[in-house]
Amino acid sequence: MAAKADGGMDVRTLCLGVLTHGEATGYEVKQYFENAFAHFHAAGFGSIYPALATLADEGLVTVTGVERDGRPDKKVYRITAAGEAAFTDALATTRPRQKVRSEFLVLLFFARMMTLDRVEDVLKMKAAFYRQMLDILNRHEEAACGPIGTGPRFTLDFGRAVYGAALAHVEREGPALLEALAREREQPPAPGAAAETDPSTDDGPTGADCHSRDRS
């Protein structure tokens, strides 16, 4: 029925997925992204509203304008049969990918070039982020009306397990990282490295040319 093979799980497709749970306005779709999808796919109004408009153009959803005195119409979106088919198809054909961009880890990777205070700050922010995520997941569960479905249940527990492990690691190893960095800074730059003002001594194998050469 549906044409395209693997369009990926973009915001457009996710909106369709939200609407399989029932009708909703763009604003309500956003709530979904902030609660149920919080730990695996964020999206802002800037991508949701255009996505819904596109879906309406393509006949995958219908729009019903609800008049409200003064203000622009409130628009209620509802998925069509074609929309459900398209979504089912997307579920069946999408090759799942995982994309992570963690600026926390980028920063901590280069901890040697940061002040200790900054490293401590970053660790705190990272811990706060994970606590917030766990909070969202817990509140989402409490606020649910009726039992949570099997699929959502899995993703919820998965999120808790992973973010829990992440938080535990930061709390356990964070202080150790700070101590290790502090020790390194007390001592002279360690054996091998000479003057830091002399660029001619800078040719040591620092690691850039040290990649995996082995193949098992």
Add this chain to the structure above:
Amino acid sequence: MAAKADGGMDVRTLCLGVLTHGEATGYEVKQYFENAFAHFHAAGFGSIYPALATLADEGLVTVTGVERDGRPDKKVYRITAAGEAAFTDALATTRPRQKVRSEFLVLLFFARMMTLDRVEDVLKMKAAFYRQMLDILNRHEEAACGPIGTGPRFTLDFGRAVYGAALAHVEREGPALLEALAREREQPPAPGAAAETDPSTDDGPTGADCHSRDRS
């Protein structure tokens, strides 16, 4: 010294970071993204080569063309003092963000609309993905020449802890998910839901209008 406040940790900045470890070609920078950065920031040639060119234009890196018979020059990039300053500045001012796009979880969230075989496939792919990630991390550690720095050490262990937890969860709860879905499909759609061909009965509170209304 550096002008811009929070440009974010884009590929451009990451390349600069790689070059603080020593000179490298674009190809070698890519290796970095595939090994050391594998678990927190991927990038392809299509973003790395242009990024290096931009950095060269801005004077943050220098380029040395190494002639090779026939083929186009091999270009060795080296960070400049301005480049190091810019990178240090980026480390100090970037507000760390975390972006996750997990199509695995999107798919599993909507497990009710997939065949059991497909769900099983997705679970297997997810497990395979985490094993591969753990592999990369382990191989990266073994292949290292000399001890791994304190910062990289932290991110490496963090990756192992998190991916390990994720893998464990999929392996533990994956079969349970499949069983639960199988049970649901044996039985009639459960109490409350009536005929599936009648749209007039479709107005039950399925969840779309059931968001967190509470505020603690």
Add this chain to the structure above:
DNA sequence: ATGTTCATGTAAAACGTTACATGATTAA
């Protein structure tokens, strides 16, 4: 013979983020 690694780049398209622009209602 065939495939992988090394090695570089461009151009176009897709996608998402941010900032802008507006405005009523309700709770503190």
Add this chain to the structure above:
DNA sequence: TTAATCATGTAACGTTTTACATGAACAT
């Protein structure tokens, strides 16, 4: 009266992905 919630959208911008285009060296 101040802030938050509800509610919608557009335009510009920036980033990333994908596809294209080339070619030698080396291992199987």
